[in-house]
Amino acid sequence: MINIINLSKTYQKENNTVEALKNINMKINKGSIHGIIGFSGAGKSSLIRCINRLEEPTNGEIWIDGINLMELNRDQLRKMRKRIGMIFQSFNLLSSKTVFDNIAFPLRLSKVPESTVKEKVHSLLELVGLKDKEKAYPSMLSGGQKQRVGIARALANDPDVLLCDEATSALDPKTTKQILHLLKDINNSLGITIVVVTHEMEVIKEICDYVTILEDGEIIEEGSTTRIFSDPRNETTMHFVGSNHELPKEFKKGKVLYLSFIGDSAGKPIISKLIKEFDIEVNILSGNIEYIGGKPIGKLTVEVDTDCSKIPEVISYLENNNVKVEVIK
C-alpha cells in the first residue's frame, strides 16, 4: 500500500542542518493501522508529513498504491492528496465555519454538487457521532468533538489512507480512548489504511497492528504490535513497552527473570510446574496482563532462588512452553 524507499529529510536553517530522517525504508500494509513511535525530535512528524509531501523529502521515494508521489507535478499531487486524509494534534479546523461547513470544505474544494455535499456531510456526522452539532462553530466544541470533526473532514473525500499526527495528544485519557476506538471502527468498516504517529505506547497498544520505532531519524525496530510488546529487542523499544524493569536493589538477591506469556502459554500452570519439576523457590515480584490488539500478554517478574547451574535448564524449560525469558540479573 504505502512504500517508503530511502527517504531522507534534512532541514536547513541558516548555517545549521538537521538530519531529521536518515534513509528510511518502510512498508505499510493495506488496511492496517500502522503506528510510528519515538521520543520528541525523533522525526515522527517529519516522516508522516513526507507521506503526503506536506514536508518535501530531501531524498527518496514515496509510493502509494503504485504511484510515486515524488514524480507528481503540483496538480497531480493535489489530486493525490484528496486520497490521503490527515488529522492533527491541534485539529486545525476553520474557526469561521460551522461544523457542517468544515466537513463540507474538502468536498466544495472539489466542486462536488451541493446536494451530494449535504448527504455526505450528514452521513459523516452520523459516523463520528456529532449529528446534533452541525451548526456549531469549532470554538463551541470540546477537544474530542473537534477531533471528531477533523476525522469527518479527513474522510469526506473517501480517502484510501488516513494520516494521524499526534491526533490524541491534546486529549484526556478517556477522550483519547474514544477517538482511538472511532479510528479502529473506521479502519474496520471502511478498510482505510491508518498511519498513527504518537509518543504514547498506549495509543499503539490500543489500535495498531504494526509499529515502527524511530530514534534520531532512524528506524531502530519494527514489527507487529504483539511482537514488539512481547519481545522488544532494542533498548528504546523496551523503554516504550515499559519492560526496562528497574527493580529496587533489595529484590535482587537471586536471579531475576522477566517472563512474557504469549497466546496459550498464558493459560497453563507453567510456574507451579516449574517449581515442582526443578524443586526451586520462585518468588513473584510483579505481574500483569496486557491486551495488545485484543490478545492477552502476561508479564511476570520473578526471582528464582537457585544456583546458577540450573538456570539454563529453567530457561529452556520456559522457552519450550512458549514463554519469553529475559534474565535481568
Added chain:
Amino acid sequence: MSELISLLMPSLFETLYMVLVSMIFTILLGLPLGITLVVTDKNHILPNSVLNIVLSYIINITRSLPFIILMLAIIPFTRLVVGTTIGTTAAIVPLVVAATPFFARIVETSLKEVDYGVIEASIAMGASPFQIIAKVLLPEAMPSLVLGITITLISILGYSAMAGVVGGGGLGDLAVRYGYHRFQTDVMVATVVVLIIIVQITQSIGNKLSKILSKK
C-alpha cells in the same frame, strides 16, 4: 444654526465622498498587495523572496513620506490619473496612494494571524493556493480585516482634512477657511464635533461588525 448646517452639509458630503471613494480604491489595491506580502513569504504557500522584498521596500518608502510631501510629490501623477490637481476628486489620488501601503501592512498583519496549521490542513486536503487565499485566509482573517478597514478609514479621514487644505474641499478645508482665517470659532468647533461623531460611528460599526463575524 441653520446657517451653520447649510455651511457644514456640502463639506460633510465632500469629506464622505473623498473618504469612501478613497477607501474603496485602497481596498482594491491594498488587499491584493497585503495578500501578496503574506503568501510570498518564504514559509508560506507561494514563496517568492524577490517579490516579497521588493514589495516590502516600496511599501516602507511610501509610508516614510509625510502625507503633505507625498501629496505634492505626486502632483504630476494625479494630473495623469484624474486630469486635474485641484478639487475633491483630485484629492482622492494622494489619499489612495498614502492609504494603500498602510492598509497593505494591516492586511498583512491580519492574515499572518491566521493559524498556519489551518493552512496546512487545507494543503493536505488538496486545496490550490488560490483556494487557500479565497476560502481560508480571507474568511479566517475577516473579523481582523474589518477592524483594519475601520482603522484605515479613520486614517483616511485624518489625511482628507489635510488634502482639503490644498484645494480638496471637505470639513478640514471648511475649518481652516472659516475657523482659522476668518476667526469664526463656532464653525471650527462644529467641524471638529462632526469629525468626532464620524470617527465614533465608524469605530463602533467596525467593532460591532468584527464581533458578529468572529466565531472564536
